[in-house]
Amino acid sequence: RHGAAMAARRALHFVFKVGDRPRTARFYRELLGMSVLRHEEFEEGCKASCNGPYDGKWSKTMVGYGPEDNHFVAELTYNYGIGEYRLGNDFLGITLVSSQAVSNARRMGWPLKEVTTGVFETEAPGGYKFYLEDKEKLKQDPVLKVTLGVSNLQKSINYWAGLLGMKIYEKDEEKQRALLGYEDNQCKLELKAVGGAVDHGTAFGRIAFSCAKEELPSIEALMKKENQKILTPLVSLDTPGKATVQVIILADPDGHEICFVGDEAFRDLSKVDPNGDKLLDDAMAADNSDKWFAAHKMKKVSA
Numbered sequence: 001r002h003g004a005a006m007a008a009r010r011a012l013h014f015v016f017k018v019g020d021r022p023r024t025a026r027f028y029r030e031l032l033g034m035s036v037l038r039h040e041e042f043e044e045g046c047k048a049s050c051n052g053p054y055d056g057k058w059s060k061t062m063v064g065y066g067p068e069d070n071h072f073v074a075e076l077t078y079n080y081g082i083g084e085y086r087l088g089n090d091f092l093g094i095t096l097v098s099s100q101a102v103s104n105a106r107r108m109g110w111p112l113k114e115v116t117t118g119v120f121e122t123e124a125p126g127g128y129k130f131y132l133e134d135k136e137k138l139k140q141d142p143v144l145k146v147t148l149g150v151s152n153l154q155k156s157i158n159y160w161a162g163l164l165g166m167k168i169y170e171k172d173e174e175k176q177r178a179l180l181g182y183e184d185n186q187c188k189l190e191l192k193a194v195g196g197a198v199d200h201g202t203a204f205g206r207i208a209f210s211c212a213k214e215e216l217p218s219i220e221a222l223m224k225k226e227n228q229k230i231l232t233p234l235v236s237l238d239t240p241g242k243a244t245v246q247v248i249i250l251a252d253p254d255g256h257e258i259c260f261v262g263d264e265a266f267r268d269l270s271k272v273d274p275n276g277d278k279l280l281d282d283a284m285a286a287d288n289s290d291k292w293f294a295a296h297k298m299k300k301v302s303a
Contacts, residue, residue, distance in 0.1 A: 008212050008263065009165070009182045011189070012068055012270075014094065014146055015075040015206040015259075016128055017052055019084040019300070021059075022284050023125040024076055028063040031104045031122070032096070032130070036276035037062040037073060040239055041283055048232045048249050048259070050206070051077040052303075061280050065142055068270040072143040072187030075208075080289045083300030085126060088201030089194050090256060092147040093121075093129035102134045126203065143187045145179065146207060149194035150254050153178060156191045159252050163226060182209070198254040202303040206249070206257035213246060213262030220248050231257060243268035 018024040028034045039061045045051055051058040057080045064073025074094075102120055105112050112120040118134045133144075150156040153176050160166045166180040169188060176193035189207070211219070216234055223230050232249035239245075246262040273279070293300050 008215075010210045010263070011072050011146075011182065011187045012208040012210055012261070012266070013062065013064075013073045013075045014091075015050060015077060015208065015257075016124070016126070017082075017085050017203050017205070017303075018076045018078050018126055019082060020125045021061075021076075021078045021287070024078075025061070025280060025284065027110075027124045028074065028076070031108060031110055032063075032101050033098065033104060034063040034065055034074070036280050037064055037068065038270070038273040038276045039279040039283065040242075041279075042240075046237070047235055048237055048247050050075075050237075051079055052202075052204075054079045054082070056081055059283055061276075062270070066140065067272050069267060071141045072146075080287065081301055082303050083293075084302045085203035086201040086303065087127045087203045088199035089149045090198050090200045090254070091128060091203075091205050092149050092190075092192055092194075093131050094146050095119075095131040095133065095144045095190075097133040097135055097137045097142045097144060099134045099136055101132045105132070128203075139185060141185075141187065145188040145190045147190040147192055148207075148254075148256055149198050150191045151194065151196065151198050152253070153191060153193045155253050159228070160189065160191070163222060163228065164258075198256075200255060204255075204257065206259055208259040208261060210261050210263040210266050213264055216246055216248055216260060216262055219250075219260055223250055228253075229255075239269060245269050 041059045043057055045055040059078045061076040062073050064071045105122055110122060112122050115121045120132045122130050124130060157178055160180050161168050166182060168180055170179040178191045179188050181188040220234055229251035231251050234248045236244050236246050243265045245265040248260050250258040
């Protein structure tokens with residue numbers, strides 16, 4: 001029973017807060033070569049605080065190399081009044097395989113730094129690190145892993161493997177890192193000790209997974225029983241004109257936010273919208289927030 005239940009869990013996306021939407025869109029589309037999968041505008045803050053602790057108008061743009069059913073993607077959340085966020089040491093990077101991205105970066109004159117042979121470090125606007133492996137992608141999803149900082153590696157392994165049922169693929173005591181995941185063909189989670197406390201800054205992200213809807217109450221019950229943090233108890237989230245999904249938001253021992261979403265409704269919600277690009281471009285063109293702040297001799301807030 002245990003094995004079958006876990007097999008249904010999938011790594012879905014990582015949520016980034018972005019201050020500069022046009023530059024961010026350019027990075028994901030032109031440099032990484034991802035597509036806009038869907039774009040949604042919201043008039044008020046999210047019930048599960050997907051956009052962070054903000055109440056105003058915000059947008060959500062999903063970008064990736066393919067549909068979220070079988071690709072790990074990025075969720076870009078933009079709060080209209082906020083121009084930048086402070087980075088912590090909680091998000092250490094996303095690693096992907098794409099020689100195309102490396103050549104795109106060179107063509108665009110985007111800074112690249114070779115960190116080991118054939119692996120280049122680059123930064124998305126806002127300072128989020130990406131590691132690009134300069135080789136042809138091997139499998140359908142080029143996104144290999146998300147790396148998060150932890151203060152105590154064993155404690156984190158106990159949480160992610162012990163409570164959330166992830167498989168341990170690699171564990172390196174000397175380098176204080178571990179690689180975990182639900183399936184061989186999915187994006188992995190790499191945990192790396194940062195040699196101290198984890199600081200989430202104001203840019204703090206969130207990682208999302210799907211599971212069978214009927215598992216959500218038992219995940220919630222388990223976390224209660226183990227005295228682990230539940231940030232948002234089981235709640236239904238509405239997206240205008242789209243499927244309503246059930247989610248629960250957890251926090252691991254270092255306060256990393258984790259979203260579990262009911263799979264069936266999510267597959268419906270996450271269908272690729274062929275108008276995604278146009279919706280994003282139209283929203284960016286209509287966004288006069290920079291001009292408004294300039295006209296009022298004000299600077300956008302730094303969170």
